[in-house]
Amino acid sequence: MNARKILVVEDDPQVSAALTTRLRSAGYDVLAAPGPHIGENFARLQKPDLIITDIMLPTMDGLTFVRKLKQDGLSDVPFMVITASYQDGLWESAMNLGATAYFEKPYDGANLLLAVNETLNPKSAASTERTEP
Amino acid sequence: MTSAIFNARAAISPRSVKRPRVLVVEDEVIVAMDFEQRLKRLGYTVAGVAHDGRQAITKTAEGNPELILMDINLGGGMSGIESAVTIRQRHDVPVIYVTAYSDPDTVRRAAQSDPFGYILKPFEDRELETAIQVGMVKHEMEHRLRESEQRFNATLTSIADGLIATKADGRIAFFNPSAEKITGWIQPDALGRVLGEVFPLADDGTHGQGTDFFSSFTLPGMLPGSSRTASLRRRDGVQIPVEYRAAHIHNDNCQLTGVVISFSDIRGRREAEARILRTQEELKRAHDHLMHKHEELQKFYHTVSHELKTPLTSGREFVSLVLEGLGGPVTETQKDYLGIARESCDQMRTCINDMLDVTRLETGKMSIELNPGCVGELVTRVVSMLKPAASRRKIQLSCEVQPDVPHIPMDETRIAQVLTNLLNNALKFTPEGGRISVTVSCPPAQPGEVLISVADTGRGIPRENLNRIFDRLYQVRDADAASCKGLGLGLFICRELVSLHGGAIRVESEPGKGSTFFVTLPVAPRRRLRALVVDDEADIREGLQLMLEAENYSVTLAADGREALEQVRREKPDVVITDLVMPGRTGPELLKGIRHYCGSVPVLVYTGHPESDLLASTLKSPPVFFLRKPCDPARLLRTVRNAIKVAGHVFAN
Numbered sequence: 001m002n003a004r005k006i007l008v009v010e011d012d013p014q015v016s017a018a019l020t021t022r023l024r025s026a027g028y029d030v031l032a033a034p035g036p037h038i039g040e041n042f043a044r045l046q047k048p049d050l051i052i053t054d055i056m057l058p059t060m061d062g063l064t065f066v067r068k069l070k071q072d073g074l075s076d077v078p079f080m081v082i083t084a085s086y087q088d089g090l091w092e093s094a095m096n097l098g099a100t101a102y103f104e105k106p107y108d109g110a111n112l113l114l115a116v117n118e119t120l121n122p123k124s125a126a127s128t129e130r131t132e133p
Numbered sequence: 134m135t136s137a138i139f140n141a142r143a144a145i146s147p148r149s150v151k152r153p154r155v156l157v158v159e160d161e162v163i164v165a166m167d168f169e170q171r172l173k174r175l176g177y178t179v180a181g182v183a184h185d186g187r188q189a190i191t192k193t194a195e196g197n198p199e200l201i202l203m204d205i206n207l208g209g210g211m212s213g214i215e216s217a218v219t220i221r222q223r224h225d226v227p228v229i230y231v232t233a234y235s236d237p238d239t240v241r242r243a244a245q246s247d248p249f250g251y252i253l254k255p256f257e258d259r260e261l262e263t264a265i266q267v268g269m270v271k272h273e274m275e276h277r278l279r280e281s282e283q284r285f286n287a288t289l290t291s292i293a294d295g296l297i298a299t300k301a302d303g304r305i306a307f308f309n310p311s312a313e314k315i316t317g318w319i320q321p322d323a324l325g326r327v328l329g330e331v332f333p334l335a336d337d338g339t340h341g342q343g344t345d346f347f348s349s350f351t352l353p354g355m356l357p358g359s360s361r362t363a364s365l366r367r368r369d370g371v372q373i374p375v376e377y378r379a380a381h382i383h384n385d386n387c388q389l390t391g392v393v394i395s396f397s398d399i400r401g402r403r404e405a406e407a408r409i410l411r412t413q414e415e416l417k418r419a420h421d422h423l424m425h426k427h428e429e430l431q432k433f434y435h436t437v438s439h440e441l442k443t444p445l446t447s448g449r450e451f452v453s454l455v456l457e458g459l460g461g462p463v464t465e466t467q468k469d470y471l472g473i474a475r476e477s478c479d480q481m482r483t484c485i486n487d488m489l490d491v492t493r494l495e496t497g498k499m500s501i502e503l504n505p506g507c508v509g510e511l512v513t514r515v516v517s518m519l520k521p522a523a524s525r526r527k528i529q530l531s532c533e534v535q536p537d538v539p540h541i542p543m544d545e546t547r548i549a550q551v552l553t554n555l556l557n558n559a560l561k562f563t564p565e566g567g568r569i570s571v572t573v574s575c576p577p578a579q580p581g582e583v584l585i586s587v588a589d590t591g592r593g594i595p596r597e598n599l600n601r602i603f604d605r606l607y608q609v610r611d612a613d614a615a616s617c618k619g620l621g622l623g624l625f626i627c628r629e630l631v632s633l634h635g636g637a638i639r640v641e642s643e644p645g646k647g648s649t650f651f652v653t654l655p656v657a658p659r660r661r662l663r664a665l666v667v668d669d670e671a672d673i674r675e676g677l678q679l680m681l682e683a684e685n686y687s688v689t690l691a692a693d694g695r696e697a698l699e700q701v702r703r704e705k706p707d708v709v710i711t712d713l714v715m716p717g718r719t720g721p722e723l724l725k726g727i728r729h730y731c732g733s734v735p736v737l738v739y740t741g742h743p744e745s746d747l748l749a750s751t752l753k754s755p756p757v758f759f760l761r762k763p764c765d766p767a768r769l770l771r772t773v774r775n776a777i778k779v780a781g782h783v784f785a786n
Contacts, residue, residue, distance in 0.1 A: 012443045012444075012446075012447070014443075014444065014446075014447030014448075015443060015446045015447045015450070017447065018446065018447045018450035018451055018454070019450075021450075021451075021454055021459065022450065022454060022459075025454070025459045056439065084438070084439045084442035084443050084446065085435075085439060086435070086438060086486070086489050087435075088493075088498065088500050104442075105442045105443065105445070105446040106442060106445045106446040106448075106449045106450070106478060106482055107446065107450075108453075109450050109453045109454065109457075110453070110457075
């Protein structure tokens with residue numbers, strides 16, 4: 001089976017590198033975009049299985065970016081949010097938009113990876129529930 | 134006037150008759166002796182007899198008479214009238230003329246000298262008596278009037294307000310020293326002049342029109358006693374602000390006889406007002422400036438925290454990656470070192486978040502979301518997260534939760550933050566081998582409250598610092614506080630977060646033995662949740678009712694769709710548990726009705742006959758949950774709770 005593709009939209013090169021390293025070492029294919037425009041191109045052309053986006057991005061914020069992708073017909077790609085912002089309502093906005101996870105920076109890499117695995121392999125998580133009679 | 138007449142009558146009444154000592158001035162000796170005898174007969178004392186005008190003056194000065202009977206035609210070169218005028222100038226003694234002449238010229242001359250009576254010779258004793266008594270009363274009244282006038286004058290002269298009184302023609306008749314000071318006019322110049330000349334007022338923007346004090350019966354726009362302000366042009370041309378009151382003077386016939394104006398120079402007050410206004414403006418500017426700076430600072434804080442967190446993220450993450458061996462093999466020593474580095478990153482994160490929390494708390498921008506939750510579970514979770522840190526420091530960390538603690542409305546993240554903070558403090562100040570115990574309970578002494586306590590065996594807090602430790606920026610400053618670090622914001626944040634929950638935090642401590650922090654959180658008056666059970670089988674309805682009522686739900690029942698819809702409308706339930714196939718109305722129809730009348734109330738479809746087409750159509754009216762009959766009570770209750778929670782309908786209504 002091909003490795004699952006994760007699009008990382010993060011303008012800080014170090015954080016992007018950390019994310020890439022973490023995800024690649026877990027066996028994922030990573031597309032790292034420094035901003036929404038490249039991110040959008042990646043999303044269209046490479047059909048990622050998951051998008052992880054920062055919120056404060058150079059030309060538009062991460063949630064607007066996701067909203068745009070959804071309007072453009074990429075609504076079924078799950079997405080997660082990582083942010084250094086600390087604003088009221090941000091978490092709610094992300095959740096209402098359908099985020100599968102939300103991490104505040106500095107995030108814990110191991111937890112992030114867990115959330116990625118759960119998002120990309122929902123069956124394994126659901127199967128434990130189904131064992132219950 | 135009326136009272137004066139009344140007084141005069143009273144004075145003449147026999148009881149109050151006064152017998153003055155009388156000086157008789159008469160140049161004819163026989164007549165003088167006759168006067169003397171008559172007076173004595175009437176009970177008067179004769180103070181003396183003078184035979185000419187000059188003698189009369191001397192004897193008045195020496196004998197202190199209380200009344201003088203004065204002949205008009207006297208020998209010796211001085212008439213009685215001349216003598217009387219001189220006496221009246223020097224002494225306050227009433228003079229009654231006694232004369233045989235009553236020609237108009239004499240009477241006129243006598244009248245001019247302001248006499249107190251007039252007797253024509255020859256006269257009877259009774260006439261003499263009456264003339265003397267009337268003279269005495271008149272004199273007394275004049276005396277009183279003069280005293281009153283003097284008092285009045287002294288008062289008006291001494292008051293600080295300027296006073297001007299005019300006659301009916303508007304000419305000034307009274308002008309007190311304060312009026313002189315304020316207007317710059319002196320009394321001799323002002324008297325007799327028209328009011329407007331001496332007291333020219335101009336509109337200062339408050340009274341609208343020119344001031345004509347005589348223009349109407351009541352002064353325009355002025356209530357009695359009310360004051361107005363205007364601009365007064367002084368004699369030297371300088372305009373000054375004055376406050377004035379005016380009143381009309383009326384005589385007994387209600388005719389306007391003059392105007393009285395009192396006024397004061399309000400330059401001092403105006404200056405003070407202007408100063409206050411200036412100060413207020415300055416304060417407002419300063420306040421606006423500070424608010425602006427404050428907002429700038431807030432933005433700056435957010436930017437700084439963002440800029441700090443970003444490198445911290447990659448720093449911490451790369452340390453983690455190496456620590457986890459993703460960068461190649463790591464020795465145990467390297468693991469220890471990297472572990473410390475990562476902990477430092479976490480401390481820095483805490484600092485940044487604390488700083489942000491404080492700025493939000495102080496600006497009232499911290500919002501908490503209260504949802505019913507189990508404190509016991511939360512505390513257990515937080516304690517278990519900190520167990521590793523405690524065991525690393527060989528501190529025994531225990532947690533004891535009373536089993537029947539009710540759910541309370543809380544923001545779990547924030548209460549977890551409070552607990553983490555308290556536990557981190559306890560860990561920081563408790564030596565190796567110490568103990569930290571956490572309890573959750575419902576103290577009987579505090580009904581309606583849940584109590585969380587965090588007790589440590591640390592070095593305690595000196596008594597004098599106990600009430601300061603929750604202050605912002607308070608830091609423990611101790612010689613041996615080597616482990617002390619942080620911004621001094623933690624407990625402040627704890628207190629504020631707890632108070633946002635309507636709770637309180639306090640501390641008890643004994644230096645050398647340890648400290649215990651107590652957090653009390655209110656158990657909000659929990660509204661009983663309402664459940665509507667719809668089923669055509671009575672056994673099932675009643676079974677569900679028993680089950681739900683045991684869990685403190687208030688339950689209403691309906692046997693068919695029609696009844697159900699009515700109950701939904703009336704009871705507005707928090708959850709509906711319904712069968713799918715019923716007489717009256719099918720499940721999907723019922724659901725449509727429910728959505729129409731009761732919005733997004735969660736509906737739990739409890740059915741034994743899963744008919745796929747019906748089930749599919751119910752899905753068009755979410756939130757809908759399914760449960761297959763039969764089902765054990767625990768699972769049913771769990772599903773009901775979950776349905777209410779997921780639908781978020783608990784705090785609605």
